[in-house]
Amino acid sequence: MTTEPDVLDAERAFEAELLQAQWLLPTLGAGVTGTGVAMEAVIQGLQRLARDRVARHLPRPGALQSVRFPPVNGRSMLERTDYVASFPQLLGTVDVFSGDTKDHRRLLADREAGLPWDGHLHTSDYALVPAACHPLYAWLSQVNAATVDGTVWTITGDCFRNEPSPDPMRLVSFRMLEFVLVGSPEQAVAHRTAMLELGQGLLAGLGLAVTVEGANDPFFGRAGVMLAKGQRAAELKFEITTEIYPGRNTAISSGNYHEDHFGAEFDLRTPDGSVAHSACFGFGLERIALALARTHGTDLRTWPESVRDLLGLDAA
Amino acid sequence: MTTEPDVLDAERAFEAELLQAQWLLPTLGAGVTGTGVAMEAVIQGLQRLARDRVARHLPRPGALQSVRFPPVNGRSMLERTDYVASFPQLLGTVDVFSGDTKDHRRLLADREAGLPWDGHLHTSDYALVPAACHPLYAWLSQVNAATVDGTVWTITGDCFRNEPSPDPMRLVSFRMLEFVLVGSPEQAVAHRTAMLELGQGLLAGLGLAVTVEGANDPFFGRAGVMLAKGQRAAELKFEITTEIYPGRNTAISSGNYHEDHFGAEFDLRTPDGSVAHSACFGFGLERIALALARTHGTDLRTWPESVRDLLGLDAA
Structure with a gap:
């Protein structure tokens, strides 16, 4: 992908502002950044807000379960999710x-x-781990399938994708807050629809001008072009985007319907024995925090009172 | 290190109990585990409790600053901290x-x-990243040294150490909650002393029988034996331990005085221009949670009321 010079300038200016305000803390790795005091307070607030909203929104009380997986997993996960075939350019394996x-x-x-x-x-x-929900399917495949009943799992996970960029909106190591449902096709599609609506409302309530757009994943190579087209045509992926740089929308959340991709590979089944379908909705935590900085500035004290309240910034 | 058969049996029995109770969630990686609903609630409570205690304990209000670094950093960090020389058996680098x-x-x-x-x-x-505080020194070396003034930084970081083990107390990927001071030698030593006392009190208040012991890091090879002896003789490292398996203590926290090891390498200086010294105190979050499960069982509803209160488990 070529980047227009003025966009590159805009990315660099934004990064400089974020470094100056100590929202981003430099590391020794390209595209890897620490999170300063203010940005981290925003991210913690976002997680509380989103989990609370989703818990209140669910039809059944107690149906939201919070689990956690580390940033490292078995290398076989990249094979079983087909990540090595679809996104080799993004993966990372570990040498010892x-x-x-x-x-x-x-x-x-x-x-x-x-x-x-x-x-x-x-x-x-x-x-x-390249996506916060992958370890969930690998776990569910190793436990009693009774858990594949439409429970919504929430997971904050560190993801690694090898795409160093000058754009602070595109980090190599970043956190995704996901809400994942594994169940019947109807449950999965309904979950994605409900979450896109909830996510859009939540982000708009924080003062962001957001749009929902059909999208595709960055499948690798020439064959990948076809896969991306197919994904768009089947309306499997939607993104919630906002304008960070003039004339260009950046995704800050996404809702994905996987059909039986993970259910078949990990042999996840619904109570009636059918192969489970899955859907996930992910909030890009760093991207949303940075979009908020773009909109409200880096000084949290000057943010609108309603936004501060939603994120619990006064208590922090 | 050889492990006695009965200790191995005890480790396996403990792991089986934790898997059965879904405290540990299997992954596809040896020694890598997810964290179930109950265990994650305990870990979140531990973080709140420890950060609150330390903030109230500090002589200056506002002197505790919470920042965050991702699990990945530049490979040069392993060189600059000398990790590749001292602990090569534990490191992990990334292939793409x-x-x-x-x-x-x-x-x-x-x-x-x-x-x-x-x-x-x-x-x-x-x-x-093998230790939660390493990215902090690398960051401070890239910003105005005015921050090296005895501020206490708190960081929860994912650490990777390549030592797969059947013992659930020894994970390959785990979280450490650290409180780090970079400043004068007197400040660093005082910080470690205060934190060991605070940590011991906090853990005892949760019902754990704990002991403070002199300790050493697992330096590699024959030369490492000498380094370890030197570290013990200079009383640079202390661990807070508890008995998980009969007759053997396991570290659940540690307090380390680094002298000028990181200050010299990263050129961190105090306001008077001297090379800074540093000290860190780390709570091993998974280890403490599992020690609590060993003591109080895996069913949070039967935990002592005082422990539930301290960890905010009723609100969760």
Whole structure:
């Protein structure tokens, strides 16, 4: 994708403003950023607000269950979700060292000589999680299928996608707050529809001008173009977007209907024995926080009272 | 380290109990676990309790600042903290794919044939963060040194250490809640002393029988034995331990005085221009939650009222 020079300038100016205000804290990795005091307060508030809204919105009390998975999982997850086929350009696997003292001396000698030392490491069975909901399907496949009954699972997960960019809206490591339903096709579609509406209302209530748009995932390569077209035609993916840079909308949330993609691979079944369908809705936590900074500024004290109230910023 | 058969049995029995109660949620990675509804409620309560206690304990109001760093950072961090020299057996670096459509076809062909496909990936500039406080020093080195004034930073960070184990108390990916001070030697030592006392009181108040012990980090190899002895002799590291398995104490928190190790490498200086010293105190969030399960059981409803109150479990 080519980026227009003026857009690049706008991205860099926004990043500079966020660094200056210590919303973003530099790290040693390109496209990886820490989160400063104010931005982190906004993100914690967003999570409380969204979880509370969804819990109150659900038809059955107690149907929202909050679980958590770490940023690392088994490498086989990338195979079972087909991520290695569809999004190889984004994945990350983990290398480790398991040599002895002699091997370590050789590694350090290379490092001392300014040579690469990664040749002394080897592939492990671990990979970074690219989407917060993937570990959920892998877990459900290992437990009693009685849990696949239309429960809504909420998960905040760290995701890794190898797409370093000057745009602070596109981070390599970021958090996604997801609400996931695994159940019948009807339940999955209804969940996505309800969540898109809830998400749109929530974000608009925070003062963001948002739009819902049909979308597609960044499938790799020439075959990926067809997959993306098919995804759009079947209306499987919608994004909630907002204008961060003039003339260009950026996604800050997305709602996805997976049909039986995960249900079939992980053998998840509904109580009647059918292969389960799934849908997830994700709030991009850093992206929403940054969209709020773009709209209301980086000084939380000057934010509209209603927004401060919704995010619980006075209590923080 | 050899593990006695009866200890191994005890570890496996504890893990089975935690899986049965859905405190631990299986993943596809050895030593990597998700966190179930009850365990996650305990962990969130622990974080609130500890941050509140420390904020109230500090001599200056507003001196506790909450920031956040992702689980991934630049690979150079492992070099600058000397982790690659001291703990190579624990580190994790990130491999990525940056080939074209043809390269991808070869990768998929290998995968299809059941062959390893990691040879199609290559080393990136990213690594997994092994200790929650490391990104803080890297950040402070990139901003105005005026922040190195005895502020206490609190960070919850995901840490990766490649030591898969059958013991649920020893996870490969885990969360550490840290309280870090970078300042004068006197400030750093006083911080560690105060935090060890506060941490001990907090954990005892939750019903855990805890002990403070001198300790050392698991430095690698033969040279590491000397480093470990030196660390103990200089009383740089203390752990708060509790008995999870009969006759053996497990660390659930630790307080570390780094002298000028990080200050010198990252050129952090106090207002008078001296190289800063640092100290951190870390609560092992999963370990503490599991120690509480060992003590009070996995059913939160039967936990002592005082413990439920401290962790805010009734509000959850």
